[in-house]
Amino acid sequence: MKKRSHILMGIAALLPLLLFVFPLWKITLEAPQYPTPLGMYIHINDFSDANPHDIKNINLMNHYVGMKYIPEAIPEFKIFPAGIIITTILGLLIAWKGNYKWFLSWAVLMVLLSSAGLYDFYLWEHDYGHDLDPKAILKFTNPDGSIMGFQPPLFGSKDILNFKAHSYPRLGAYSLGLGIAVGFLAYYIGKKEKMNELKEMS
Amino acid sequence: MKKLTLIGAALLGIAALLTACKDSGASSNGALAYSAAEKVYVSPGEHDEFYAFISGGFSGQLSVYGLPSGRLFKVIPVFSQDAEKAWGYNEETKPMLNTSHGFIPWDDSHHPDISQTNGELDGRFVFINGNNTPRIAKVDLSVFETTEIIEIPNSAGNHSSAFVTENTEYVVAGTRFSVPVPQRDMPINEYKGNFKGSLSFISVDPEDGGMDLAFQVLMPGFDYDLAHPGRGASHGWMFFSTYNSEEASTLMEVNSSQNDKDFIAAVNWKKAEEYIAEGKFTAMPTNYAHNVYDEETHTATSTMKKEVRVLDASELPGLVYLLPTPKSPHGCDVDPTGEYIVGNGKLSADLTVHSFSKMIDAIENEKFDGDAYGIPILKFEDVLGGTVKQAGLGPLHTEFDAEGNGYTTFFISSEVVKWKVGTWEVIDRQPCYYSVGHGMIPGGNSRKPFGKYFVAMNKITKDRYLPTGPEVTQSAQLYDISGEKMQLLLDFPTVGEPHYAAGIDASLVKERSKKIFSLSENKHKYATTSDADVRIERNGKEVHIYMTMIRSHFNPDNIEGIKVGDKVYFHVTNLEQDYDVPHGVSMIGANTSELLIMPGQTETFVWEPKQVGVWPFYCTDFCSALHQEMQGYVRVSPANSDIPLSWSLGE
Numbered sequence: 001m002k003k004r005s006h007i008l009m010g011i012a013a014l015l016p017l018l019l020f021v022f023p024l025w026k027i028t029l030e031a032p033q034y035p036t037p038l039g040m041y042i043h044i045n046d047f048s049d050a051n052p053h054d055i056k057n058i059n060l061m062n063h064y065v066g067m068k069y070i071p072e073a074i075p076e077f078k079i080f081p082a083g084i085i086i087t088t089i090l091g092l093l094i095a096w097k098g099n100y101k102w103f104l105s106w107a108v109l110m111v112l113l114s115s116a117g118l119y120d121f122y123l124w125e126h127d128y129g130h131d132l133d134p135k136a137i138l139k140f141t142n143p144d145g146s147i148m149g150f151q152p153p154l155f156g157s158k159d160i161l162n163f164k165a166h167s168y169p170r171l172g173a174y175s176l177g178l179g180i181a182v183g184f185l186a187y188y189i190g191k192k193e194k195m196n197e198l199k200e201m202s
Numbered sequence: 203m204k205k206l207t208l209i210g211a212a213l214l215g216i217a218a219l220l221t222a223c224k225d226s227g228a229s230s231n232g233a234l235a236y237s238a239a240e241k242v243y244v245s246p247g248e249h250d251e252f253y254a255f256i257s258g259g260f261s262g263q264l265s266v267y268g269l270p271s272g273r274l275f276k277v278i279p280v281f282s283q284d285a286e287k288a289w290g291y292n293e294e295t296k297p298m299l300n301t302s303h304g305f306i307p308w309d310d311s312h313h314p315d316i317s318q319t320n321g322e323l324d325g326r327f328v329f330i331n332g333n334n335t336p337r338i339a340k341v342d343l344s345v346f347e348t349t350e351i352i353e354i355p356n357s358a359g360n361h362s363s364a365f366v367t368e369n370t371e372y373v374v375a376g377t378r379f380s381v382p383v384p385q386r387d388m389p390i391n392e393y394k395g396n397f398k399g400s401l402s403f404i405s406v407d408p409e410d411g412g413m414d415l416a417f418q419v420l421m422p423g424f425d426y427d428l429a430h431p432g433r434g435a436s437h438g439w440m441f442f443s444t445y446n447s448e449e450a451s452t453l454m455e456v457n458s459s460q461n462d463k464d465f466i467a468a469v470n471w472k473k474a475e476e477y478i479a480e481g482k483f484t485a486m487p488t489n490y491a492h493n494v495y496d497e498e499t500h501t502a503t504s505t506m507k508k509e510v511r512v513l514d515a516s517e518l519p520g521l522v523y524l525l526p527t528p529k530s531p532h533g534c535d536v537d538p539t540g541e542y543i544v545g546n547g548k549l550s551a552d553l554t555v556h557s558f559s560k561m562i563d564a565i566e567n568e569k570f571d572g573d574a575y576g577i578p579i580l581k582f583e584d585v586l587g588g589t590v591k592q593a594g595l596g597p598l599h600t601e602f603d604a605e606g607n608g609y610t611t612f613f614i615s616s617e618v619v620k621w622k623v624g625t626w627e628v629i630d631r632q633p634c635y636y637s638v639g640h641g642m643i644p645g646g647n648s649r650k651p652f653g654k655y656f657v658a659m660n661k662i663t664k665d666r667y668l669p670t671g672p673e674v675t676q677s678a679q680l681y682d683i684s685g686e687k688m689q690l691l692l693d694f695p696t697v698g699e700p701h702y703a704a705g706i707d708a709s710l711v712k713e714r715s716k717k718i719f720s721l722s723e724n725k726h727k728y729a730t731t732s733d734a735d736v737r738i739e740r741n742g743k744e745v746h747i748y749m750t751m752i753r754s755h756f757n758p759d760n761i762e763g764i765k766v767g768d769k770v771y772f773h774v775t776n777l778e779q780d781y782d783v784p785h786g787v788s789m790i791g792a793n794t795s796e797l798l799i800m801p802g803q804t805e806t807f808v809w810e811p812k813q814v815g816v817w818p819f820y821c822t823d824f825c826s827a828l829h830q831e832m833q834g835y836v837r838v839s840p841a842n843s844d845i846p847l848s849w850s851l852g853e
Contacts, residue, residue: 036781053718053779060753060780064827137828 005190006095009103012186013091015179016084016110019044022171025121026050027152029058030164040070042121044084044172045077065150065161066136067128076120083113091183100190107183114176122154241682242692244271249712252644254657254705255314255328255341256678261698262309264330264341269644269655269705270680272694280339280348281309281332285795289348292797293771293806294726295495297504301335301353302489310334313363313428313702314341317370317406321433321649325710327411329364329373336360338375338404340413344714345497352413353490355510356383356400356420362429362534365647366406368437372416372471375402376442380423380449384486393451395575397423400512401442403471415490417478417511419469419521422575423449425458426467428533428599433649434540436558438472441543443527443534447574458530459549463582465524465574466534466545468561473520474513482518483511498725500803516576523565524574525556526582533599533640537608537623538649542587546597546610553597553610555626557587588626593619598639601646603653603683611638611658618658618681620688632688634679636662643683644705652707656681656688659700666693676700717781719802726804728773733757738849745770745847751785751799752777753826755851756819759834763847766811766840772797772819775804785832786822796822811838 023041028050030037038058039050047070049055059069087110094102129151140148140161152158152165159165169177244250250268257264262282266275283290283299290299290307299305309332317327328341336354341347354360354375362376380397382388388396399421405414425446432439447464450457477483488510495502515522529547531554536543543556563569564584571581596614603609606623616637620630639661644652658679667675675695682689721731730736730748736757739746745768750757756774764770776785778801788796792809799805811817821832839845 057780060778 003190003193005100005103005186005193008182008186008189009095009098009106010092012103012107012179012182013088013095015182016176017088018175019084019172020081022175023048024170024172024176026166026168026170028166029061030166031162041170044080047071061163062150064137065140066133066138067150068131068133070128074124076117076124080117083117087113095186100187100194103183103187103190107180107187110176110180110183114180118154125151125154128152238682238689238691242270242272242680244268244273249708251708252652252655252705253708253711254642254644254703255316256642256657256659256696256703257311257314257330257701258696258698259312259701260310262311262332263698264311264314264328265697266346267694267696268708269657270691272678272680272692274697276346277697278341278346278348280330280341281306281311281337281351283307283795286798288795288797288805288807291795291807293808294501294804297502298348298351298493298495300491300493300504301337302355302491302506303335306335308334309337311339311701312361313365314704315365315373315647316704316706317411318366318368318648319370321368321437323645323648323650323704323706323710324370325706325714327370327406328704329366331360331363331375333360333378336375336377338364338373338413340406340411342411342497343711344716346715347495349495349497350411350413351491351493352404352415353492354400354402354415355488355490356381356385356398356418356486356512357402359425362401362426362442365429365431365440367431367440367471368433368649370406370408372403372405372440373413374429374431374440374442375404376426376429377401378425378427380421380425383420384488390451393423394449395423397449397451399424399426401426401440401467401469403440403474412494413492415492415507415510417474417483417513419474420512420514420516421467421522422447422516422577424465427531430534430536430543430647432536432540432558433538436536436540436543438470439558440469440471441534441536442467442469443531443545445530445532463526463528464530465579466527466531466543466556467577468523468525468543469515470521470523473518477513477518477521478511483513485509486512496725497719498723500719500724500726500729500805522577523561524577524579525561525585526571526579527554527556528552533597535600535602535608535647537602538604538651540649542623544600544608544610546599548596548598548613550597551592551595553590553593553600553608553621555587555589555623556585560587561585588624590619590621590626590628593621593628594631599641601641601643601656602651603643603646604651605653607683609641609643609656609683609688611641613637613639613661618656618688620683630687632681632690634658634660635666635677635693636660636664638679639700640702642703642705644707647704652705654682654684655691655705656683657703657705659696659703661699667695678703718779719800721775721777721779721802724775724802724804726773726775728771728806729804730773730775731777733777736849736851738763738847740847743768747772747849749774750777751775751787751821751832753783754821754828754832756787756821756832756834757851758849760850760853761835761848762837762839763845764811764836764838765843766814766838768811770809770811770836771806772809773804773806774799776801778802783825784823785825787819788822789819789836790817798823811836814838814840 025042130149252269254267279289336357340350357377359378361378380399383398405416424444446458527545529550531545532548533546545554594612594615680692776799
């Protein structure tokens with residue numbers, strides 16, 4: 001009979017797999033002439049339209065200000081899935097063989113990796129919003145004279161010219177977050193179980 | 203003195219009363235006007251409750267309005283060329299206007315009718331007749347475009363059309379003018395007994411809506427004016443009004459108005475199906491065009507058909523019965539239950555209403571009053587359901603609400619009259635401005651009318667709007683019929699003569715309305731679905747340009763190597779896949795219209811350059827912030843030049 005903490009750790013390790021089912025993030029662009037807003041889902045291995053042809057239409061909008069087309073594929077689409085699969089296997093091994101201290105290590109590792117992922121996402125967004133074609137049709141400057149960028153927010157809502165951009169995590173990201181939280185919980189419960197064991201022994 | 207005071211007091215009293223009357227009159231008028239305005243006001247960004255499809259009569263088109271606002275949304279080109287939409291101008295739609303008489307760029311569009319399932323409007327298609335060169339068109343309400351036109355042989359003045367049966371089994375098309383069938387060279391004054399009328403039944407495929415001329419019923423040489431289908435118990439029958447049972451061929455206004463009664467012809471089309479199945483038809487050689495527009499190839503094809511199956515009503519018992527109906531009936535309208543058939547005797551003051559159950563009884567008991575060319579005439583008294591007496595002058599058409607009331611238009615007395623089906627009593631009457639023709643209640647030709655509004659389509663407008671010279675606007679009027687009394691709410695101008703209309707609850711149509719054409723499903727022969735496929739091919743003097751358009755450029759936009767005397771086909775594909783981003787294109791000196799191309803669609807125009815030079819083309823529909831930059835050049839060299847074909851974008 002496995003202990004509760006180990007079962008929890010197993011669940012923690014499996015939860016991030018939902019990233020392969022549900023999107024990680026969603027960026028939505030609202031404007032008066034888009035009564036149905038344009039939207040893009042970011043999956044762990046893909047970009048997809050919120051409504052048919054949205055990415056094509058976002059690209060068409062963005063080319064006016066010199067932004068690059070949203071790529072079909074980025075290296076992250078290979079790295080992130082591999083990372084999730086590896087950490088899931090690692091988590092399951094730990095759930096099976098490891099002790100509660102390992103649970104903590106796994107959760108901390110996941111926090112670090114997720115933060116790195118978010119930072120990478122931020123860098124991509126920054127590049128996407130700032131590395132503009134010098135022959136852009138429309139050029140805008142900030143009040144201080146610098147070239148205006150069009151980076152969507154990492155988290156939250158922001159006005160970009162005639163658009164209001166929203167950027168929020170979706171079910172995939174919540175699954176990952178929940179997995180990490182359950183990892184910490186497994187550690188906490190595992191620690192209590194260990195102390196109870198020690199008490200009974202003494 | 204006392205007397206004087208009394209008189210003075212009385213006068214004051216009367217004056218006060220008069221003032222009070224005047225005041226209350228003014229305020230009630232004011233309140234009335236206010237409520238009428240509120241009833242037709244649709245706030246910005248809000249949608250109307252009903253679609254109204256109002257034919258354009260001699261404009262040859264079908265216009266789409268919203269009710270109750272009366273706002274015009276679209277003019278759907280059907281039988282007439284439309285330069286705005288390139289209908290009949292671009293290579294794709296020219297075949298739609300092909301007939302056995304060749305390309306005909308105009309017709310007279312009269313009676314739209316919406317497809318039905320189980321006697322209720324289903325919002326899939328609108329059918330409409332071309333009167334002059336007999337044709338039936340089908341408008342697909344997923345795209346609001348004409349997708350099929352079938353020519354009707356052995357017909358002339360295709361007027362008692364295009365009415366659908368309860369499950370859209372058939373669209374009927376009856377001839378107004380009888381003619382020699384088959385056509386031949388003969389003296390006009392030998393009309394009587396020699397000319398024939400044809401009533402055509404066009405089957406509609408339940409799956410894809412494809413039309414096929416299933417059979418024709420050959421009738422005596424009367425004029426067949428209007429028609430309506432039976433429903434419920436009378437499903438399986440189609441009723442046609444007739445005039446000119448005198449079979450006159452000259453000075454018709456007098457000579458065809460002599461008989462006290464003409465007929466409503468009741469056609470048992472279920473019986474006709476049996477006769478067809480038994481092979482009791484004649485396969486008559488003929489020639490008519492069947493034109494189909496394919497949504498995936500974005501292209502129409504025209505096929506000539508060579509034969510039609512004809513059933514002779516004089517020879518085949520039980521196929522047709524004639525119901526005597528006073529004074530040249532125009533509208534022939536069936537109430538929602540299917541029991542009553544209203545003959546709107548247009549030269550009469552009364553409305554004659556036949557009873558379907560009495561008709562069946564008269565047929566079963568052979569209560570005949572002679573025959574016409576072998577077709578039994580039923581005894582008038584034995585089929586009469588009732589008469590709406592002295593309702594007005596010149597009844598033309600009756601529509602029905604869901605509460606058991608009929609609403610009849612009276613052309614001569616210029617009014618709409620509400621009456622009770624069954625008791626035949628007149629309930630209310632309201633004037634029309636002026637000379638109303640047909641009327642329309644949404645769903646009025648079905649088992650389940652939506653009611654609420656009545657649209658009067660007027661023949662004369664005169665002073666109702668700001669004048670625009672001798673030719674003034676055409677006009678319709680909207681009445682609220684939700685109460686006991688009708689209330690005039692709105693006058694609204696229409697495109698072309700508002701001849702006849704069909705209305706439907708918007709919710710049955712708008713969800714199915716397409717936003718774009720999918721580029722991945724574009725099977726046009728000359729489609730260019732990616733920039734990689736952009737090219738120009740020369741075949742002798744024929745040049746094909748495979749061009750794309752997307753915000754905000756053409757690809758290619760610089761073309762060289764075209765020569766005077768070439769025939770240049772611009773096959774232009776709109777690569778957009780966003781809602782409401784059409785692009786247009788036009789070329790200086792092209793002897794045709796612009797193209798207006800929807801997202802994902804391909805269209806073609808032909809340009810035959812006659813002058814050496816460098817000639818621009820440009821986008822005609824304001825598409826984007828860079829619309830004005832959406833332009834290109836074609837270099838035209840002399841006919842003997844050896845400049846090779848070349849094309850580019852952004853080089």
